[in-house]
Amino acid sequence: xxxxxxxxxHVLPKDRLTNAELIRRHGFDGEFLAQKLGIEARCRAAxxxxxxxxxxxxxxxxxxxxxxxxxxxxxxxxxxxTPEPLIPHSSAIVQARLGLGxxxxxxxxxxxxxxxxxxxxxxxxxxxxxxxxxxxxxSAETYSKILDPADRNTAPLFGDAACATxxxxxxxxxxxxxxxxxxxxxxxxxxxxxxxxxxxxxPYLRMNGRVIFNFMMTEIPANIESCLSGNGVAKEEVDxxxxxxxxxxxxxxxxxxxxxxxxxxxxxxSDVGNxxxxxxxxxxxxxxxxxxxxxxxxxxxxFGTGLSWASTILFLRESGG
Amino acid sequence: xNAIGKGEVRAILRDLVIEIKTSARELAGDRLxxxxxxxxxxxxxxxxxxxxxxxxxxxxxSIPAEDVDQNILTFGKxxxxxxxKVGK
Numbered sequence: 001x002x003x004x005x006x007x008x009x010h011v012l013p014k015d016r017l018t019n020a021e022l023i024r025r026h027g028f029d030g031e032f033l034a035q036k037l038g039i040e041a042r043c044r045a046a047x048x049x050x051x052x053x054x055x056x057x058x059x060x061x062x063x064x065x066x067x068x069x070x071x072x073x074x075x076x077x078x079x080x081x082t083p084e085p086l087i088p089h090s091s092a093i094v095q096a097r098l099g100l101g102x103x104x105x106x107x108x109x110x111x112x113x114x115x116x117x118x119x120x121x122x123x124x125x126x127x128x129x130x131x132x133x134x135x136x137x138x139s140a141e142t143y144s145k146i147l148d149p150a151d152r153n154t155a156p157l158f159g160d161a162a163c164a165t166x167x168x169x170x171x172x173x174x175x176x177x178x179x180x181x182x183x184x185x186x187x188x189x190x191x192x193x194x195x196x197x198x199x200x201x202x203p204y205l206r207m208n209g210r211v212i213f214n215f216m217m218t219e220i221p222a223n224i225e226s227c228l229s230g231n232g233v234a235k236e237e238v239d240x241x242x243x244x245x246x247x248x249x250x251x252x253x254x255x256x257x258x259x260x261x262x263x264x265x266x267x268x269x270s271d272v273g274n275x276x277x278x279x280x281x282x283x284x285x286x287x288x289x290x291x292x293x294x295x296x297x298x299x300x301x302x303f304g305t306g307l308s309w310a311s312t313i314l315f316l317r318e319s320g321g
Numbered sequence: 322x323n324a325i326g327k328g329e330v331r332a333i334l335r336d337l338v339i340e341i342k343t344s345a346r347e348l349a350g351d352r353l354x355x356x357x358x359x360x361x362x363x364x365x366x367x368x369x370x371x372x373x374x375x376x377x378x379x380x381x382x383s384i385p386a387e388d389v390d391q392n393i394l395t396f397g398k399x400x401x402x403x404x405x406k407v408g409k
Contacts, residue, residue, distance in 0.1 A: 029365070036367055152366075210386070213370045214377075249367045 003127045003135070004171025004317065005120075008285035009061035010163040011054060012272060015044040017144075019156075026150050033156050038248025042159030042273025045142040050084040052093040054162035055140040059098045062136070062164040070099040074132035075167075076106040077123050079115035079139040079277045081192075081305070082146065083108060094138065112190070113244045113304025115139060115277030116163075117312060121178040123167050135167040139277035146192045148204035157247060158205075159273025163281040172289065173298065173314040176231040179223055183307040186211055190305040215307050216250060221258050224301060227311040238264065238313070239295030240288060244302045245269040245279035276304070284314075325380060325407050331400045337375050338396065341368050354397040362396070369393070382406040 018041045022028040033039060045054065055078055063070060076098075078091035091106040100106070105126070109119050116139050123137045140162035147155050189211035193201050220243075228235055241264055243251050248267055255265045268283040269275075275282060280300050288298060294316050301311035325333065335353065338345045345353075345362050358364045364372065373384050373393075380403055392402035 032365055036365060209366070210370045210373065213367075214374050217374055247367075253371060 001128060001131070001133070001169055002171065002174050002317070003124045003133075003167055003169060004174035005284070005314065006166045006168040006171050007062065007065055007067050008163060008165045008281050008289060009058055009065065010161060010278060010282045010285055011057040011061055012043045013045040013049060013054065013160050015046060016041040017044050022156055026152075026155070028152070028156055036247070036249045037156060038267055038269055039156065039159075039273050040270050042144075042156070043161055043275070044144045045160040049142070050090075051078075051080045051082055051140045051142055051162070052084070052090045052097065054142070054160065055080075055090065055094045055138045055164070056097045058138055058140065058162040058164035059094065059136060062166055063098075067166060068134050068168070071101055072134045073098075073100045073104055073136050074130070075123060075127055075135035076100055076104055077109055077119050077126075077135070077137050078106070079109045079111060079119045079137070080141060081110055081112050081115075081276070082142045084142075090140075091138075098136075100136075111308055112276050112306065113246065113274075113279070114302035114306065114308040114310045116165075116280045117178065117300055117302040117310035118180070118308075119277070120165070120167075120175055121180075121310070121312070124175060127167060133169040137165040137167060139163045139165075139281060141276040141278065143205060143276055146203070146205045151204065151206070153207045153209050154205050157274045159269075159275050161272055161275035161278040161282060163278040163285070165281050171317050172294065174317050176233075176313040176315055177227070178310055178312045179227040179230055181219060181223055181309045183215070183219070186215065186307050187305075189215070189307060212246075212304075212307075213250065216246070216254055216303060217257055219307075219309055220254060220301060220303055223303075223309055223311055224258065224299065227299065227301070227313065231313040233297055233299075233313050235260070238297050238299045240298045241265045242280055242283050242288065242298060242300045244304060245283060246274055246304070277302070327404045327407055330380070330404045330407055333379060334376070334396070334400050334403060337372060337379065338362060338364075340375075341371055348396075354395070356396050358393055358396060358399065376403060380407055
């Protein structure tokens with residue numbers, strides 16, 4: 001049984017933090033924000049808005065398309081690093097609020113920017129083994145709640161969002177072989193040391209941009225090469241490249257280093273920011289699934305905190321086209 | 322082990338800077354030597370990270386974070402620092 005991506009729906013919190021606001025409040029360089037980061041605005045969840053709220057809204061938006069019903073969903077995976085409350089796992093809350101059946105396995109995956117690709121692999125494998133024909137992979141983050149508003153490395157970068165991906169046995173895209181990586185020796189390169197509300201220590205997300213950059217430029221090209229050879233696809237055959245939307249500069253520098261023409265590399269973060277595990281599915285929804293004709297081979301690659309990374313090729317299937 | 326001679330460092334560094342910031346091509350001689358990487362050449366924080374990475378890769382050396390602030394203020398100072406690293 002082939003399992004893959006049938007449809008994707010994302011939701012964004014209403015509030016936006018614009019470049020003008022960042023310039024006014026903290027003296028950020030407007031040209032740097034717009035040209036280098038490639039971001040004009042980033043979404044901010046409301047004080048009372050949680051990951052579960054966003055995840056439920058994304059799931060609801062997907063059900064509204066009429067492709068499936070809550071009672072038909074046989075698996076729910078929620079990728080998040082900012083669950084509220086900490087216990088229980090947020091996917092249990094989402095399962096109940098979306099009205100999924102009690103027989104539905106629901107669990108969280110605590111990964112960041114690599115989370116969508118890992119989640120896709122877990123979901124597809126789980127569904128194949130269990131004979132489940134309909135699954136939901138939801139990614140949701142409220143990183144804004146752990147950002148230091150004056151931190152130049154992180155405040156202008158991250159945005160909140162949620163995305164729900166419908167996985168079925170009638171897919172538009174089927175993932176091929178996945179290639180994964182982890183380097184925990186550099187776990188402190190992007191870290192939020194303590195839980196929200198706990199006392200003592202730095203409460204904010206901190207990023208060592210240099211370590212992250214070096215990691216991207218060394219590990220990701222090798223990972224992608226393994227992914228291509230593992231899937232029997234030549235670099236030139238890939239129609240579109242959807243990298244984690246870390247920032248415009250990082251994506252374009254990575255593409256140049258790998259000799260990938262920029263017209264095949266999608267950038268889609270200007271109005272949302274770096275939405276962590278949702279950047280890839282948001283980009284797929286807004287820039288890939290609406291194309292005519294649909295591209296045949298799409299390479300997706302997520303990378304970030306952990307350090308953690310993963311990639312695969314999405315193969316077009318006629319059945320869902 | 323390191324095939325790069327001390328005398329080549331400046332030319333290689335200049336090429337690396339120009340790859341990142343093409344407008345640096347206009348600077349030469351003393352003007353380049355004394356040019357501040359940020360204020361005069363116009364490298365921002367991401368460009369600097371990129372330059373450090375490329376230097377580490379090209380010169381096969383490590384540039385620790387604690388060395389960065391003191392040694393990469395100007396093109397000339399950074400070149401001297403790298404010459405010390407290449408050491409030939």
